[in-house]
Amino acid sequence: MNKLILISGFMLFSFFFGAGNLIFPPMLGYTAQSNMWIAMAGFAITGILMPYLTVIVVAYKNGGVESIGNKVHPIFGLIFAICIYLSIGALYGIPRAANVAYEIGTKNLLPVHNQWTLIAFSIVFFFIVYIIALYPSRIIDNLGKYLTPILIFIIALLCVLVFINPEGSVQQPGGEYTSTPIVSGILEGYFTMDLVAALAFSVVIVQMFKLNGVNDHKTLVKSVIKAGLISALLLVIIYFSLAYLGASTTHPGFKNGTDILTFNSLRVFGTFGNLIFGIIVILACLTTCIGLVNACAAFAMEKLPKISYKSFVLIFSLLGFLVSTLGLNLILQFAVPLLTFIYPTSIVLVLISLLSIFIKFDMQYTFIIPTIVTLIISVLQIAVDYDLLNILNSLYHLLPLANIQLAWLIPFIVLTIVGLVIDYFLSNNAKPETHQN
Template identity: 80%
Template sequence: MNKLILISGLMLFSFFFGAGNLIFPPMLGYTAQENMWVSMTGFAITGILLPYLTVIVVAYMNGGVESIGNRVHPVFGTVFAICIYLSIGALYGIPRAANVAYEIGTNHILPVHNQFTLIVFSLIFFLIVYIIALYPSRIIDNLGKYLTPILIIIIALLCILVIINPEGSIGQASGEYAQTPLVSGILQGYFTMDLVAALAFSVVIVQMFKLNGVDNQKTLVKHVIKAGLISAALLLVIYFALAYVGATTSHPGFKDGTDILTFNSLRVFGSIGNLLFGIIVILACLTTCIGLVNACAAFAMKKLPKISYKKFVLVFSLLGFIVSTLGLELILQIAVPLLTFIYPTSIVLVLISLVSIFIPFEMRFAFILPTIVTLVISVLQILNDFNLFKSLNALYQKLPLADIQLSWLLPFIILVIVGLIIDFLKRNTVKPS
């Protein structure tokens, strides 16, 4: 069983560690410099701790994304789950990962980049995704035993060589990281949106344990906690190592983590550096896509049991291929409003669910009140982002923390407390000890 937990932890790590997770930390380190450790601590809170807590909550609820939303209302639970799987699936997560693999992973490998090469690359990419995702019982072997260790070894080799032979020394912080390093790191981790991905990936991990004979709920939760801890520990070490790579890169003018990693790959590996970096990116995106297709197909089969899992894998692989050929820029334009709408709500529901584990009475208003207000604030943020309804925009901009896209935070805290008081006064159900 310990072997199963280890391999499941590696698989969960591979699901989380996409291209965005690879390139955010180096840029953070490059900008934060001497404040890297403080900033990365903030990054770890929202980029590692929150997704890890989400894994635990989903395992504890034993019903996936929908069961969390059902605490507000069954209809809301269904709609919320569909929005989650659309955002991380066919409309954004899957085609975005494929596009990033193409744009970054093959940037210095393919001699030409055009629509034809994108289609060919996407076709091969999704064929591999389809074949591996087709057999859910083997995903734990394909990812946990093979692809993930290869990915970790290549990243570790790059980081170790850079740490042994840094390009420069750590200097002074610049920009927002000079003034508010912790808050800036928290926001960077927030913008990875890994918590939304965790809502789907957690179900895959739970299902893997069940397929391997773990039926007892308490045992299942314990195993998920251990597997999640392995994933979180790996993410923590690799994120900090990548941030250190960025912090010790003194070459000026880099605009994102891709350039920093490419520069260092060439520096420590020579001409083979581009190839190795391309492999890192493609593997990171490939493992993430496999997890997303598997999660989306499992959810779709649950809602439409008459259609087989294998058919849904084919559907989501084909949809991923078709949407990925639209290009990364168009995909982002489609997905941003949807993600802005669901991400704060996802965080709110996960945090309330976590609190509910330790509350000895039934929580109802503590779920409903903050969720509804967060949804309203998210709509106001979308209207503000697109500069619609100026009177409403003025209202949104007056909300505390609106300037850093955390306007939902204070209302959430206040309304959870209000909801808990109401639930306590109306308590009629005591949780069994």
């Protein structure tokens, strides 16, 4: 069992650790400099802690994304689940990972970059994804035993060599990390979208334990908590190491984490730097894509049981390939409003679901009121971001924290308390009637 938990923890880590997770911490460290530790503490809240709590909630509820949304309304639960799987699946998450693998992983390895090289790369990439995701019982072996340890080893080697031979010393912070480093770190972790991904990945982890004979609910939850903790600890070590790598980089003018990592790879590995960095990125994207295809296929098969799992793996692999050929910029433009729409709502539902584990009375309005209001605020934010209705701009900016894209946070806290009060009194009023009956 301990071996299964360890391997499952590695697998969960590989699902979370995509290319975005690889490039965010170095840029944070590069910008935050002496405020790096404070900023990374904020990053860890939304980039590590929140996804870990999501894993626990899904395992405890034993129902996946839809069951969490059903607390609001069954129709809402179904639509919410479909939006989640579309956003992290074929419309965004899968093709984005493939494009990042191509754009970054082969940037300095291929002599020519054009549409045809993208198509050729995507064919090979998605063929590997398809083959590994085709056999769900073997995913835990393929990812947990092989790909993830290789990925961790390469990143660890890069970070250790930078620790031994840093380019320079940590300087004064810059940008948004000068005055509010912890808030900036929280927002950086927020935009990793790992909480949304966790809603799907958690189901895969639960399935893996069940396939290996863990069917008792308490044992299952404890096993998932331990596997999630292993993943979280690995993320903490890797993220903070990558942040220090960025903070110790004094070469000026870097615009993103990709350039920082490429620079340090070349500096410590020499002529093989580009090859090493390319392998890191491709492995990170590959493991993420495998997890996404598996999660999407499992969900689709649950809704359409007449179609086999293998058929859905083929469908999502082909869809991922087709969308990936559109190019990264177009994919990102298409996905931004979808992610803005679902991410705050996902956070709200996870936090309320976590709260419901410890609350003894039935929580109905505690789910409905904050979720619906958060959904409305998210739509309002999209309208403001795309300047759809000028009259809404002033209304949106009346909300606290609207200037840092957290306009939903205060209403969520207040309305959750309101919902708890309503549910508490409704629960108490219902008790005498139940007794009389």
